Amino acid sequence: MTESRTVPEHLRDAVAQARVQVAALHAELPRWGLVVWTAGNVSQRVVADPDGGPGPEDLLVIKPSGVTYDTLTPESMVVCDLDGTLVEGDRSPSSDTAAHAYVYRHMPEVGGVVHTHSTYATAWAARREPIPCVLTMMADEFGGEVPIGPFALIGDDSIGRGIVETLRSSRSPAVLMANHGPFTIGADAKAAVKAAVMVEEVARTIHIALQLGTPHPIEQDKIDSLYDRYQNVYGR
Ligand SMILES: O=C(CO)[C@@H](O)[C@H](O)COP(=O)(O)O
Secondary structure, three states: OOOOOOOOHHHHHHHHHHHHHHHHHHHHHHHOOOOOOOOOEEEEEEOOOOOOOOOOOOEEEEOEOOOOHHHOOOOOOEEEEOOOOEEEOOOOEOOOHHHHHHHHHHOOOOOEEEEOOOHHHHHHHHOOOOEOOOOHHHHHHHOOOEOEEOOOOOOOOHHHHHHHHHHHOOOOOEEEEOOOEEEEEEOOHHHHHHHHHHHHHHHHHHHHHHHHOOOOOOOHHHHHHHHHHHHHOOOO
């Protein structure tokens, strides 16, 4: 594969650090039972101009496509530009790279993106049904329901467009792409992994609640209050 650009000298340390972080975060996906075989991926933005903030010249670090989790290392991670073009690496980038890159291009506040096929969240995605906000944990992390994104084919901008269109009008850091699975975002890749863990947890719990009867919705003012406390006070 041709490399159109190289990692600029001033970003070498930041890219090396991101390789370590992204490799370690990939190991979290099987650890939390969110993926099987080679499904799923984690990426992190590397800001090209730390003084100016996120911009179109940024890079992203992501896993190579089709490699099993137990063989992923910092060295095997690949670096792409925000068009999804390979900048550094020995293998093809993840097949979801275009989606991750689209999110970074259009949501400058996003520093990490995660995709899994975690079982319960993906079951909701298969039914194209948003996960209703019936748990305080959901109000805390998602600020409301977890929305459904459109059906989109893999490989081009379509998934990225669907993620951005859906999450722009939601407080949720997670979207269930129709018939596909969850994509999550965060200020960094760790926050996006956390959202991936949380969306699977609430998808499972609410699925079980539905087997027992009808879950009670939480009033909007209570959701707002829980969200505000968790986002601005909890853990500070
Ligand atoms: O769902 C998809 C494709 O959208 C992925 O989760 C693949 O299953 C893993 O792809 P690579 O990251 O290995 O290319």
